[in-house]
Amino acid sequence: MARIRKTAVIGAGPAGCTAAFEAAKTGRKVVLFEKEKAVGGRTLSHRADGHTLDTGAGFFTNFYPRLEGYNRKLGLESDVVRLSRRNVLISGDQVAPLALGSPLSFLRFPLVGTANKIRMIGRTLGRTLKYRGLDLADPSALSSLDTESIARDARRTLGEEVYQYLVRPGIEPFWYFSCEEVSRALYIGLQARAADAVFYTYANGMDSFCRKLSESVELRIGKTVTSVSAESSRSRQSGQTGKSAGSGKFVVQFAGKTERFDEIVFATTANVAARLTARMNDSLVSAEQKSFLKSQNYAENVMACYRLPHGMLTDSDTRIPCGPGPNSVAAITVNSDKRSGNSGEDLLSIYVRGKKARALLKAGKKEAFAEIRALAEKVDSRLLELPLQPFFLKQREHAIPVHAVGRYRQAARFLEQQKGPVVFAGDYLANATVEGAIHSAQRAVEALIREAGN
Known part of the structure; x- marks a missing residue:
């Protein structure tokens, strides 16, 4: 009887959870590692005081066929909520409504x-x-x-x-x-x-997809993987395996413990994958792959969310500054557009990008909330009189992979060349969408199967 392969998936965002789910379907014993206290990655939702707030990716569309298929398969269709397509663009004193898909x-x-x-x-x-x-x-x-x-x-x-x-x-x-x-x-x-684009979210939070996928695998939540090393066949044959749990050629270290695996799926951001694989032999992770991972850049993002009494804003349109020059405020949104929460209050989120986001990455909460509100008030004068109270702050240094010119060609070559027992998944290998993360995960598991023969 063939020994069951043991597979570590590092990172429990959409790519990692999809990879874990698909690998488990092949009969592998899958362990999914996540440094945060819940799965979701950059789709993680914050739940407090009767509210569910998306802290990263906040929507998906009707042209994500892979995600649509999983929604059917996982029974998530009843959780899907259609979103408004109405935005308000702001340029100086001009306020211009624009409903996507409306010719008028x-x-x-x-x-x-x-x-x-x-x-x-x-x-x-x-x-x-x-x-x-x-x-x-x-x-x-x-x-x-x-x-x-x-x-x-x-x-x-x-x-x-x-x-x-x-x-x-x-x-x-x-x-x-x-x-x-x-x-x-x-x-x-x-x-x-x-x-004809239509936008959706999940009523119970954008991380619903990851939460459902991860139900079929073993989780190591709140466990940061600090190293992954490959032992030589000579070391394994001589029994020099230390105190690592189980058998397998890879030793994963996390939270002061070690565990052994046959295969590794790196489903982290590219910079983390680059760090964890830097010392691996080129036969496992090629020099070209290491260079690709190391060279991936990311856009920063800071989101500040505030409470306000319910009904003080008469609309829930997304407000977007536009026009020449840098726009530090990316968007201003109201959570009631997506899902109902605490009936006594609404949530207003302000997203900051570019140099200003970079400067706020290390700011304390009090400073960040004050500065972000001041930035938004210059864009949207409605905020000047609102009794906004800080609710949640998220600072992401690696929010979105930047696909510079030529990057898609490099990613395509990376996916074609990767092979087990070490593979990679993440939106930097596709595009910065849940659909892209899913595609990369499917390709990663296919590579494991090709190498192992099952």
Whole structure:
């Protein structure tokens, strides 16, 4: 009888939880490690005082077929909530509502001239017809479009006005990186689906997906993996295995303990994966893979959430600053748009990006709450008179992977070359979406199966 393979999955975000779920289906004994006290990674939801607040990724769309399939398989369809598509763009004193998918709202949008609107419609229709079937989660599908930045593509095809008042507000508030530094591949795919895009979340929190997937595996929650080492076959044959639990060629160290595994799935951010694999033999993790992991950059994000009495804001539209120059405030949202919480109060979240987010990463809570509110009041004057009380602060240094020009081509090559018993999963290997994380996890488990023969 064949020995059951023991697999460690490090990182319990969407990529790690998907990898653990899929690996367990093959009969492997899977142990899922997570440094936080709950699964979810960058979809983790904060629950307190009757509220459920998403601290990272806050939505998914109707063009995530992999996630849709898991929702059916896991019985999560009843938890799916449709979100409003209405945003309010703010440029100086101008406040401009824009409902995505509404031709009338688009035609009335005051920040872009008629000629440029017609130009935008023509370009969007053309790309919809050409790229509607593009798989946004697969870097190999995006590689041919990975030739220039979003900014350069938009300025060349649509002009400066459309770039500043439609393209940037459609990308930067949700992914936090700059359109100047990111490949156009993701943008073209999104543009091709913009007309009929529908946005959803989970009523019980965006981490519902990870929580459901992780039910089938053994969890090590609140356990930071500090090292992963591979023992030589000579050491194993001579019995020099120390006090590590079990058998297997890899020793995982966490919380002062060690445990042995046959296979490793690194489902962390790229910088953590780079650190944990730096000393591994090139036969397990190639020099090219190590270089790719080490060179991955991330956009920072700080979110400050405040309480306020219920009903003080008459709408729950997402407010987004736009126009030339840096916009430190990415977006201002009201939680009641997504789900009901404590009936006596609402939650208002302010998202900060760019240099200001970087400066606030190490700030104390009192300082961060005060400074972020002051920034938001300059964008949205409604906040000046609101009795906002601090509720929750999240500071993420590695919030979103930056897919610079050429990065999708490198990611595609990385996925093609990876093989067991050491594999990688994460949105840096696809794109910064739950769908991208799922795709990378599926590819990682496929690589384990190919190497092991089952």
